[in-house]
Amino acid sequence: MVTKAKTKDKKVLWSEIKRELTQYNQVQLLEMVSALYSLSTDNKRFIEAKVVNDDNILEKYREIISRSISTEAPWLKSHQLSLKTAKKAISDYKKATGNIEDTMDLMIYYVERGTQFTQAFGDIDESFYNSMESMFESILKLMSSNSYPDKFLTRLEDIVKESRDMGWGYYDNLKYMLEKWQEQKSIL
Numbered sequence: 001m002v003t004k005a006k007t008k009d010k011k012v013l014w015s016e017i018k019r020e021l022t023q024y025n026q027v028q029l030l031e032m033v034s035a036l037y038s039l040s041t042d043n044k045r046f047i048e049a050k051v052v053n054d055d056n057i058l059e060k061y062r063e064i065i066s067r068s069i070s071t072e073a074p075w076l077k078s079h080q081l082s083l084k085t086a087k088k089a090i091s092d093y094k095k096a097t098g099n100i101e102d103t104m105d106l107m108i109y110y111v112e113r114g115t116q117f118t119q120a121f122g123d124i125d126e127s128f129y130n131s132m133e134s135m136f137e138s139i140l141k142l143m144s145s146n147s148y149p150d151k152f153l154t155r156l157e158d159i160v161k162e163s164r165d166m167g168w169g170y171y172d173n174l175k176y177m178l179e180k181w182q183e184q185k186s187i188l
Helices: 014-021 026-039 041-051 055-068 083-097 100-121 126-145 150-162 170-187
Strands: none
Touching: 026 041, 041 055, 041 083, 055 083, 055 100, 083 100, 083 126, 100 126, 100 150, 126 150, 126 170, 150 170
8 A cells, every 4th residue: 555645745656656556456456446436527528438448438428528518508507608517528538548539520620519509609708719729729639630531620610601700710710720731731
């Protein structure tokens, strides 16, 4: 077992934990994973995504994004706008699976939901659009360094079209980023 720190400010390093875990047998490790699985919904979702190869796992993460950027009833507590929660779902999925294509799918879905939210409720604020644009740019960077389905480019083009009358320069920025990316792709 990891010994208690002498002062409460000292943090336990992963190397210490790893050293201790190498002493555990398979049953002890399974018991620990089981306890972590039961501890929280986030842990449960992470372990399922890491271990189970199932399309339903991706849908669970899409549902988190859908609830976090909901056009159905954002005034309900369970559907309040939370870009932080939606981005965390994407990050958690990527960490758990390492699946870049599905992660890009979730990222595009995030921007699609944000664009739909603005269509439903009118202009939001600058930080909202900054978050959407940042995610859009991250998608393009991933697409530059990874293969991707043609449908992803089509979805990004649709987002740009759908954002045409939105404020804060949202449309102009998305259009510029996509056109610049397409120019760079054609040069290569």
